[in-house]
Amino acid sequence: MQGASHSSDLTHSAMDVQIEDSWKRRLQPEFDKAYFKTLTDFVREEYRTGTVYPPGRLIFNAFNLCPFDRVKVVIIGQDPYHGPGQAHGLCFSVNDGVAFPPSLQNIFKEIKADTGTEMPASGNLTRWARQGVLLLNATLTVRAHQAGSHQGHGWETFTDAAIRLLAEEREHLVFILWGAYAQRKGAFIDRNRHLVLASAHPSPLSAYNGFFGNRHFSRTNEYLTAHGETPIQW
Numbered sequence: 001m002q003g004a005s006h007s008s009d010l011t012h013s014a015m016d017v018q019i020e021d022s023w024k025r026r027l028q029p030e031f032d033k034a035y036f037k038t039l040t041d042f043v044r045e046e047y048r049t050g051t052v053y054p055p056g057r058l059i060f061n062a063f064n065l066c067p068f069d070r071v072k073v074v075i076i077g078q079d080p081y082h083g084p085g086q087a088h089g090l091c092f093s094v095n096d097g098v099a100f101p102p103s104l105q106n107i108f109k110e111i112k113a114d115t116g117t118e119m120p121a122s123g124n125l126t127r128w129a130r131q132g133v134l135l136l137n138a139t140l141t142v143r144a145h146q147a148g149s150h151q152g153h154g155w156e157t158f159t160d161a162a163i164r165l166l167a168e169e170r171e172h173l174v175f176i177l178w179g180a181y182a183q184r185k186g187a188f189i190d191r192n193r194h195l196v197l198a199s200a201h202p203s204p205l206s207a208y209n210g211f212f213g214n215r216h217f218s219r220t221n222e223y224l225t226a227h228g229e230t231p232i233q234w
Contacts, residue, residue, distance in 0.1 A: 039154030061089025
């Protein structure tokens with residue numbers, strides 16, 4: 001974000017979204033569409049009149065940490081965490097020092113069972129993003145304490161476009177789809193061009209229905225290695 005006067009990465013012109021350059025070039029057609037202008041107007045008003053997560057400068061954090069050509073893995077989430085200090089623009093991730101939400105605890109449990117990697121001290125997944133894991137929520141903002149409050153305002157169309165760009169312009173990516181929502185969002189991805197891993201969601205409500213034991217983390221690394229890519233250090 002340039003200049004302290006702006007409250008978020010959505011500046012006064014929908015044309016000038018503050019997002020990493022390789023993504024900006026590819027997503028500019030979305031920024032120019034009417035739905036995105038409506039979306040930015042809505043989101044700016046929400047930030048102006050109430051508490052919204054994540055902080056405005058972190059709305060596009062997933063993209064900013066993971067340029068288009070560096071993406072190796074895409075994990076699709078649904079909505080940012082809606083409690084204080086949790087969300088920072090990466091799905092499932094929380095800031096340093098914040099207690100692990102249940103889904104994130106279960107992710108780390110599966111990583112331990114699958115790869116032997118011990119549970120980390122922090123639930124901040126920035127280290128994954130820097131290795132090429134795009135941690136993308138379908139909806140990029142949320143009103144405090146109101147889960148799903150920014151759904152249906154255009155974010156889903158925007159994140160669909162980002163996923164489609166990756167699916168069509170890149171090859172040999174791994175798309176990780178946990179739960180029915182993510183699976184619907186990723187249904188169009190060409191399974192011959194990419195590896196698509198799908199299972200139940202890590203939420204405590206569903207983790208025992210097929211998330212635990214899915215071995216998605218080792219299977220991702222086997223695929224990356226087979227295609228000449230460095231595996232992810234989960």
